Amino acid sequence: MTDTPATRPGTPPKTPEEHLFEDTKLHLFRRYAAERRFRLYGQIAIMVALGMLGVMLFTIVGNGWKGFLQTYVALDVYLDPAKIDPAGARDEAKLRNADYLPLIKDALDEAVPGVTERAERRLLTGFLRNNPTVPVRDFVLENPHLIGTTQRIWIATSDDIDVFAKGGYDRAMPEGDRRIKDIEIAWYDMLWNAGRIEVRFSDVLFSAGDSREPENAGLLGAIMGSVFTLLVCLIITLPIGVLAAIYLEEFAPKNRISDFIEVNINNLAAVPSIVFGLLGLAIFLQFFGMPRSAPVVGGTVLALLVLPTIIISARAALKAVPPSIREAARGVGASELQVVTHHVLPLAMPGIMTGTIIGMAHALGETAPLLMIGMVAFIVNVPEGFTDSATVLPVQIFLWSDSPERAFVAKTSAAIMVLLGFLILMNLAAIMIRRRFERRW
C-alpha cells in the first residue's frame, strides 16, 4: 500500500487487486451492456415486423371501410304512365325496355331547381351513377302497381361525388385540382341540407359483378369465381394428396424411387407459383385446348400448386399416429389396407383436414398463376359454372388496384378486407378442428 503513490488527495490509494477488480467490473459492465443491446435488437426486430403488419392492416382498414359504403341521393320520381307505360298494360317486357331517363331528369330538376345551362345540366346528370335508370327500373318492375304515383327512390351517386361525400376531396382545394366542381359541391350541400343524401352500405358490393364504374362494381362475380375454382382445386387435390401421403408414409418401400418422389415433392413445394401458371398455359390451354379464364383450369393449376403442401401435411398427420395402433390392428388380423383405412386414417383425419383447409386458404390467396391462364379478363357476368369465364378475389383486387378512378382505392381495400375475412374464417376453422379433435399420444 505504501509503494503505490496516491493519485488524488483524499482518495485512498488502490491495490493491484482493486485495479483488477475495477477492470473486471468495467469489462462486466460492457458485457452486460452488450447483452442488453442484443436483447434489444431482438425486440426491435419483432416490433418492426409486427409494426409493419399493423401499419398495413391499418391503412387497408382505413381505406377499406369506405369501400363498403356508397353515397345515395333520394329523388322523388314521378312514375309517369304516359312515358313508361303508354299502353297501360303493365307488360313486364315493355316496362323493362322503357326509357326511365326523362323521369330521372325531371326528378333531378325538381330536387335541384334552376339549372338551365347545357354544360351544367350534363354535369347534373353526371351527379348520379352511371346507368342511373337501373334502380328506377328495378323499382317499377317490383312494384308495377305504383306507376302513376311519385316515389322517393335512392340512387347511387357517381364515384367522384361518393369520394367527396366520404371526405376524399378537400373543399379548400382549388377547383382545378379536384375532380369535382364548385357547383357540384353547392348541389351536394343543397341536397344534404334537404336530407336527400345518405351514405350507407353499398347494395352492389356483394350482389353485382365487376364494372368499369366504381359505383357499380361488385365482388359477387369474383367471390363465385373463387368458390368454383376452390371447389375444383379441392376435388382434385384432396383425394390425390391423401392417397399419395398414405402411399409414401405407409406402403412405399425404402428405395431410390421413393426417395426420388419425396425429394420431388419437397422441391415442387418451393417452385415459384408463376411457373405453375406457365404450366397451365402451355399444357392445359395450348395443348389440351381447355377454355381460357375458366375455373376448371384455374382450379386444376391451383391443385397442382398446393398438392405438395397437402401431401406434406397429410404425411405429418399420418406419422403422428403411433405405431402401436398399427401393430394392434395387425395383431387382430387386419390386412395392410384395413390397418390404414380402419385405424390410421380416421385417427389422422383431423390433422389432414387442418392441412387441407390451410392449403385451400393458400390457394384462395394465390394470384400469379391465374394471371397466366387468362383469369384477369374483365368479366361483368357472375359465373354460373365451372367452365364460365371468371375471375377470383385476389385477381379482382389486382384489377381494381390498377384502375385509375380514386373510388377504386377504397373498393380495392374493401375487397382485400373481404379476402382477409375469408382467410381468417378458414384459419379459424382449421384451428378449431385442431383444438377439438387433435389427440396427443
Added chain:
Amino acid sequence: MSSLTLILIVAAIAAAGFIAARARAQSLAVAGSTLHSRPVNHGAMGFVLAALPAFLVLCLWLAAEGPIGTAAIEAGLSAAEQELPDAERGLLVERIRNIAAGIETGEVSSEAHRAAAAAYVDALAASRLWMSIIVIALSVAGAFIGMTRVSAERRARNEAERVARAIMLVASLVAILTTIGIFMSLIFESVRFFGKVPLTEFLFGLEWSPQTAIRADQVGSSGAFGAVPLFLGTTLIMLIAMVVAVPVGLFAAIYLSEYAGPRTRAVVKPLLEVLAGIPTVVYGFFAALTVAPFLREIGATIGLDVASESALAAGAVMGIMIVPFISSLSDDVINAVPQTLRDGSYAMGATKSETIRRVVLPAALPGIVGAVLLAVSRAIGETMIVVMAAGLAGNLTFNPLDAVTTVTVQIKTLLVGDQEFDSAKTLSAFALGLVLFLVTLVLNIIALRTVQKYREKYD
C-alpha cells in the same frame, strides 16, 4: 351428355357392380362354401372393374379431344390458309373454335369459317356420343365381369389391396408428372424461342425491349431479348428484401427461442405467421399505394429523386413478407441445437448473448444458411409484389431508388393480354420461366440438403 353426368352414371353402374358382386358372394357363403375373401372384397373388385377402365377411357378421350380437334380444324382449312405461318394458323383455329362456342368477337367470320365451325360442332357432338356409348358399355361390361368372377376360391381381398396400392402409387406419381410437365413445357417453348433468338444473346445481352411490332415494316420492330437487365433487377430487389428480412427474421427468431417467455412466444409467433398468410396481392397493393409514395416523399424532403416504382419499395415490402419465412425456419434450427451446448457455455461464465453468438449461432449456421437460401428462392420467384410495385422497363442499374424490372414482372407482362402465338415475344416468357425454374430449383436443392444434413447431425 356432359362429362359430369357421365361420371355420375359410371359411378351408379359401379355401385350396382359392387352390390351385385357382394350379393353373389354372400349367396355363395349362404350356400355353404367357405370363401377365401369376404363378400365386401368381392364387391370392391366389382366396383373397381366397373369404374376404373371406364374412367380411364373417359379421361383419355377428353384429353385427346383438344389436340385432335385442332388437327381436324387445321386439315379443313383452305390450301392458302394451310400455308400460313404457325402463329396465324393457330389464331385461325382459335377463331373457328370461338365461332363454334358461339363467341364472335370483332371481325366478321367468312362463310368457310362458319362452315368449319359447324363441322367442328358436329364432330364434337359425335365424339361425345361415341364417348358416352363406349364408356357406359365398358362400365356395364366391367360390372358384369366382376359379378361372374365371384367364386369361393378367388383371392378378391389380395386383388383389391393390390389395386388400392396401385392407385395410391399413381397418386404419388402426380407430383413427379407435374415436375415433368413443368420441365417439358418450359423446355419445349424455350427451344422454339432459342431458335429465333440465340442463347448467348438472351443470357448476356444488355438490352431488353420485347415489343416486337405487329407489322414487319414498323420502325424498331426487331425487339431485343438481352435478359441481363432483368437478372440484375431481380437480384437488386432480392438483395433489398434480404437486407430487410435476414436481420429482422433472424433476430426475431433468436429473441423468440432464447429470450422470450412462453407467454410472449404464444402471442408473437402466431402474429408472425399472420404475415406469412397474407396474400401477396395485399403486399403488392400496400407497396404501391402506401410504401412507394412514402419513400418518394422522404426522398423529396432530403433531396433525393426516388422513382415512383423504386426497387426499394418493392424490395422492402417483399422483405417484410419473407420475415416469417426466415424466422420460423431459423427458430426450428436454433431450437434443434442441443441444450448441452448452451449449458457448457454458461458453465464457462458466458452471458446469454455470448452463448448465442459464439455457440448457438455457429452450431445452427448451416440450417440458417439453408433458410436464407430458401428465402432467396422465394424472393426471386415472387410475382405480385413486383408486378404491382416495380417498374416495367429494364434498366441496367444497381441504384435502389431507380425503377427496375424483374423476371417475373416480364413473364406476367408478356403473357397477359393479347398474345401473338409463337412470336419471340410470347416465347421469351417461357425462356425466362425456364431460367427462373432452374435457378430456384438449384437453390432449393442446396437449401434442403443443408437443412436436412444439419438436422441429422443432432438427432
